[in-house]
Amino acid sequence: MANHLDFTIPGSLPKPIYQNQVFGRDEIPTHLLPVNIHSTAGQVSTPDALLSASLTNSVVLTRASASDPAPSIIADFGVAVAGIPFIHISAINSPSDSVVVDFAVSEGHPGIKLQDGDGPYPFSAGADTSRKARFRVRHAGFHDAKYIQGSQRWMRITLVSPAPCSVAISRAGFVPATSNVPVDRLPGQFECSDDSLTRLWGYGARTIQLNCAPARTIPPPWQVSQDMGVLVDSQRCNAYGWGGAWSDYEAGFDGLVIEGGLAWTVRACGGMPSILFQLTVNDKGALLEMWWGYYNKPQTTLVPVLISSVDISTPISVGKWHRFKTRCVGDEPFVITIDDIEVATFRQGNIKASGLALLGISVDASNFPYVPTGSVGIGAGADQVCRFKDMVVRSLPSQEILYTSGLNTTAVLSDFGVGWNQFPFIFDGAKRDRYPWTADIIVGGKTLYYSTAGTEYVRGNIVASMLRCKASKETPGLLPGGAPPGTDFNRARDDTMFNILSVNYSLYLILVIYDYWTFTGDDDLLELCWDKIEGCLAYCRQLVNQDDLISAKGMDAGDYDYYNGIQEGVSTKRNALYVTVLRACAKMAASEAIADEETATSLLSRADTTAKAVLEKCYNPANGYFNITDSRTIGFQQETHAWLLLTDIVPAGLKTQILGHFSSLCTASHNSAPLSFSPDTTNPSPPPVISPIMSAIHIDSAVHAREKHSIVEDHLRRVWEPMMDKSSEHFTGTTWEFMTAEGKPFKGDFCSYAQLFSCGPTWLLSAHVLGVEPLAPGFDKYRVWPKLKIGGVTWARGRVPTPRGSILVTWQETKSGWRLSVKAPRGLDGVVVVPDEIWSRKTEMVVGDGGVQGSKELVVGRNGTLEVTIKF
Template sequence: MASRPEFLPRGLSVSETISSKVNPFQDGSGFTLNSTAPLATLDYGTEVAGIPFFSVSAIEPPENHHDVQIEVRYSEAYSPLAHPLADGPYIFSVSLANGFRVETFNVSSIGSFASPLVQGGQRWQSIRLLSTGEGSPASISFDRVGFQATVDLYDVGDMPATFQCDDEELNAIWGLGAAAAATACVEKGTQPAVWDVDPVMGVLLRSQKPAVWDNGYALANYTMEFDASIERGGVWWTVAMPNGGYEPYLQLRLVGELPETSTFANVNKTLAPPNSILVSHGYDFVNQTTLPSNLIGTFPVSTPVAEKSWHRIKTVLAPTGHLAVSLDGQEVFQISMSDYYTGGSTVSFTGSFGVGAWQDEVAYVRNLAVTDTANGSTLYAHSLNTEDVLAQFGTQRNIESVCLDGPKRDRLVWLGDFYHTARVVGLSTSRFDLARGTLEIMLGTQNEYGVLAINTPMGYEPKTSAPLGSVGGLEDYQLLGASSMYSYIRSTDDREFLRATWPKWQKQLGWLESRINDTDGLVHLSSEFLATGATAPTSSGSCAAVQVLREFAELAEAIEDGAAASRYTTLADGLVKAVQERLWNEKLGIFSAAVNDRGNFSVPATAFCITSGVASAEQANRSIAILQSQLALGVGYKDDTNVDADDPETKISTNTNGFLLDALFRAGKYSTGHELMRSLWGAMVHNPETSSGASWEYILPDGRPGLDRFTSLAHPWGGAPTYVLTEWAAGLQPAPGPAGFGYRNWVASPEAGLAMGLKHAVCRVQTPLGPLTIRWETAEGDAELRVVVEAPVGTSGTFVLGATKRGLVGKDRYDFNVPI
């Protein structure tokens, strides 16, 4: 354990109940849990991630008299620590982390131990001494607890790229995206495999949803058999998981006899009776905020299911719609799925299969065989006792450095969400190696049409994981993913990588070109995240396409591909003309949501029509004005005019509001952007019980997290202020066009920061030639501005403020005053 960097708690409360009122806590101070104060609340102060570890200094009565059981809960916000499942489970994907946010341990002696699985992201932790009946130990003492870090140890105030000003709230808001990127971007090999392989026993499964075979999505009406040895609790398996697992599917769980000697005191035997098989259609056996499950039934097993004994489990999906399960050759049940309520969703017998284990359960599985139910032909067979199964089932250590959607959820490489993350990384952690790894993984999933998977899992090989990444869904994510490549090159000037991957990007843009309709000249996408329900052709889709085409014209110019640059410019010009003719509503002063929805409009459409340059200055002003009057809701802006403003559970997206924030500053609406930043992102820093130190995914109009316990409170897609504050409030940006790539040429302009009322600001960015820093502060009664720029040799810049324009060339330090 000592070889790994560690995250350690900063605050502690020991009491009868959890408490957010913690006292300062120093490493090594230690604490004791006993019958009068059985519960510790630990506050890490900000989002952390890693493998939980514990060092026990004493057990009373002495060790070996009786084992101690402790229950540990993890959560990003404080209040879910009071919930039996904390802020989990996270059974959306096999995420190379514990799928549950509660784990229980038997402690039999003093010394150190660690969890076998990662906890991906949390600020809060609780440890509860469980009562196990007569003879339970009176107390347990810890001298150290924490997390073996699986992400970089970070200090937001000391990152490679920084921002600071005289407004502490804005400094905290800048840090939100930085912390999210620091915990959501993981280095190659840092996320351990979640299955262990034993050459005799097979795969060891613990606290993980079933991981499915990567090549089984076309299979239907099959029979699945495997041997299982339940080490504790039970075993979980799934059949007929659809492409990617983003629709409800069949879940089955065999619960063993739950002997007292090995069963934890907190096991819910009402939810999972001993010697039974549970069947559910959904994502789990319990409901999660956005992932419903319908328990079909609990079927008793006629004979006790002994632990540490091998049992043969057989599941039959019949063409007649019948599901049957047998145990050790004895049929447990056979049911017709049409006889059961499944929440209105149709039960499909098509899709892949896999095995796992529910919370705190442990099982070995081996000799997995899948055959066609009708003719008995073999579809899959493996002993599961060799390491190659890890890649097949997506449970291997992460094979590439990647930026995930969030450290706890979703631990997937979402293509479109990288739009914000790529920019946040460049202006905070500066882990460009992780950004490049993310782009490489994305490109590794490309299909023959040029399309990239939109949500790639970590544990599979990129090419074989493409079906799990919902290729073809949310087609505008292709545009956002392409734009993230531009952001990476804009920061790094990595032309070697650009040249090496250029054929794949051209193939993707060829797909985009195929979506431009010959009749109306607009982009027609089959599914759009940005369009929020509107039917193509939409303003958001076509304006985002213009932005990507303009960006890739610059990339083509950078590598001297004049033909591509000309082609992309011509396509962009044609789209601008079509958007102006068919989607601008002069009467209302908006870019219509869609051609067939002229009266409605949205935040994403407004934002991308501005950031792409489609909107004139007058159109930008008018569309922002009507957006303020009709889409403002609570702390931010609702996505579009169709969203119910009276519903208190309406979610405000930090992603789409981030697009808007950037657009407001580009349009010169500094006051409006400043207000949005304070109201929406300010809500993430004010309440210590909900603040994770990182940017959130969704937020309610009243400022609370937007998906209840399911909300990711460390989501880089919500971190737009991190790059907006650096580029606009401090005022440091690459110069326009390829000449500015890697900040070889740069622009320093504090106009927006002064308009926001700032008296001083400083920022640092990392360039290929070294750090570039600008400091400015008002002087002489706010009549002058003192500016200091420290620049790498080989770069040049321009300072702009109102009518003042000054070239900065040939030095590594510039120190001057200008009138305001």
């Protein structure tokens, strides 16, 4: 009888395509094309022509008479894709020899039914503000948009020109902007006997692909020419990046309306909403509006408010330059002149607020913020095309020039923070925010390490934040939560562009740095960051109160779950995070790169002190769980208790009790997936939301705390089950930002359907079901321990990328036994841990070709291979 059991797993892992081959000619499709025609409206012939790469046949959209509806076609790409929209026109027929074609997109099917798709998204300049590209077609051939659409499954093409007209389109889709390597060809891989889990792993990996933008692949939202200045087409206003402290000034520029109108902002500060002036020009005349917000069309969470409007009697000619000036003095009314003629005055706001508070206040036409300082921005409203040149901003009353530019060289892109992305970035969401937030990498980074291995993207985010950081060991301060993707990092870093400085975001970034270092062994980056990390820790120490706990307020207390309300005061989660960070920093301080044992010892001591204080001061014995904050004592918070378990702040005697309280999150709605807060939570009562990022941390903590496998499995399946339903109108083959208690995207079309927050299963399956984790930086030491047993899963296999090559693991359980195989790069120190439920059934263990050992922990030889068989 053979000493070992033979694997009976069908097939083998596909050969990977490594990062240096990702953009090889044979792997990039020239165009991404739809796979199905969903529906048509109006007069549309041969719509299936769009499914072919051939240019021989065309779909024809015709509008014969004024009573005809605008003809349109909705096409399906099957899964979410990213790229620059394009159409190939084979013929046009119109009295004007031109037609207008709208190309709208949406992640979910409900959004494609809307005129403008599922947008707009004016928060950042990381992609097209609009979710609709407008093609003004005057000739046959290829026509492409200027901006990226980051994630969409659905496309709707509409002929919007008035009758009579027709257009023949032989191809429509996207020029790829991100990697499209099949997920089963990635450097990392996971397969198991449960196909649904294999697919779920791939959905997380695909989400990572859509969010990773190589350097210099995000086009600026403006086009610059030497003689005609800046061209803007339907893009949000972007402000000069060093004007946030300006108070009283007059801003002037030349503006030229090509179509629809133009827009500008004053006293714009740090990427927050601001005073927005919107000029609309049409056959009836000109209208000037003052808004509070980012854009003249709403995003679900960033709804602009129209404050006032005036009809402009001064003639505004399309295609002609006009001189616009705006006077801002104290709280006096804004004064607008066009061609030196005063055309309007608008009163200023009456609500005093700044920073993140500007996003949370209730605004109407009578009550809106007064912002005393801020910069000047230019842009366009929806379906508007315009030009700007010759901007001058003068201080009042001194007439000192604060800024001047012809707006006719590429330097203007740097001035306004809208250049090409200098670093590779990983975004929070492929559709929105399209911003390289650092907090989102807390889960997304680990998924990347286990799948695409695109570590340069995480490094890009980290370096960008470090270059913006003003903190140091001598100057305590917080770490930036990200950087506008178009930032020019060669410029002075005293800019006033958008920046989030909060304790939690800083702590997340330190953990992101720690994880990056652990998975890559990149000591150079650690050395770059360390002085700034020490400055952040010094700042946090200043917030520690007499009870040895961090207490934060205002912007310091901000976090990513803005919809749940800010956690001011002593937040249990914040202090658990702080303990986690102190321990991570102790390991980094003790590394060869930093070599500061004294600091490492001090950090561990502070971590122990804070952990003890959390247990003594934040645990609520009457409730049997920990408080949310010192002023929010009713309600069980999912993520708080996950971090408490991961840090082992929860003592052994309380673990069963705390684990039991997680069941209070599971409501009877949908499929009993856990909510972020228990329904009895008060002060305030947060909305009932299923949070995949919180659930991923929850699952990781449950595995760490040795929760029953069946309970962990239930949480995993229930949270991500709606995203896996291919029959759902929301299916995209990617993972969603958050959900309602009914399992639908929270906040509807606003929800990001390809979001780093939600791709945790990819990491969790590789780390806990396949079982591979680094124990030392760069996987110099690693462990293979398939510690999470999922019902019905009888085998798993996969690859885990490391800086030295891939670790390949296969395991299988049969009626007669269990077998595991490891093949790793030579020179790494590995250990295999036999799962408890396998070890408890052991009658015999065979290592290799016959060596019998008695320990459940087995050392992988320096040759990198190990075979172990457990017989039942």
